[in-house]
Amino acid sequence: MWRKLTRWIKQAFHFSNRESNGLLAMITLMLLCIIAPKVYKLYYTYTHKPLDHSAAIAFLEKKLTLLQANSGKVSLININTATPEALQEIEGITAQLAVRILRYRNKLGGFICFDQYKEVYGLSNHLQTRLIKRTTICTYYRPKKLSLNQASFKTLVAHPYISAAMAKAIIDYRKRAGKFITLHTIQRLPGYHANWGKKIMPYLTL
Structure with missing residues (x-):
């Protein structure tokens, strides 16, 4: 391409080879003087552009705040x-x-x-x-249950809410009626009262 430009200048201006090469070199140098500063400016702007760390800083500050808030809390x-x-x-x-x-x-x-x-x-x-x-106490916790139809007298009376008299009443009912059909059948037992029923019910199964 350099030779084509030299030939064109030589023919257009009737320059010798040396004059054509000199003119082409001068034009090239002028273009470099004009373009180079702009290219450098673009490069400098790109490489020295300040990074935006505001989002990362905000995230870290939020985490730090949460850690400080939880530092005084005692795990349950x-x-x-x-x-x-x-x-x-x-x-x-x-x-x-x-x-x-x-x-x-x-x-x-x-x-x-x-x-x-x-x-x-x-x-x-x-x-x-x-x-x-x-x-x-976990919301969905389910306690260990006693079977009204299978638990022995010893097992029943071992529970803090079941007295010896109530354990005997449960065993006697099973002997008499065969088995408990529903948990609410305990209301028929002698000595039953509502407060006791409310306490013991979560621990019973059939």
């Missing part, structure tokens, strides 16, 4: 899966008390409400309040 202990060691992390709960709480939990078949903490022997009102604040 699931009372129905807790170990004695876990309960002893609560101020005032001794090793003996922790074992007693969990032993009562196992006899019940699991805690279904915080009011049941009042039933644990030796647990003061102050410790009950502290236990409520530091523990949780």
Whole structure:
């Protein structure tokens, strides 16, 4: 292409080869002087363009705020899966008390409400309040159940809510009627009262 341009200049202006080459070189140099600064300016602008970190900074600040907010919170202990060691992390709960709480939990078949903490022997009102604040009972927790039609007298009477008299009444009803058809049949048992029925019902099955 350089030779074609040289030949064209030579023919158009009747220049010698040296003059044609010199003119072409001058034109090329002029073009470079005009174009080069613009190319450099574009390159500099692109390579030195400040990056926008505002979104990343905002995200990190949000995470930091959440971490600071949660740093003062104490994780709750699931009372129905807790170990004695876990309960002893609560101020005032001794090793003996922790074992007693969990032993009562196992006899019940699991805690279904915080009011049941009042039933644990030796647990003061102050410790009950502290236990409520530091523990949780899962909304969908289902306690271990006793079968009205299959449980033995020994199994029935071992439950904290079933007295020996009530256990005998359940066994006698089975002998007399064959089996319980519905859970509400317990209302026919001697000694039944509504408050007791409300407490024991979540722990019963047919």
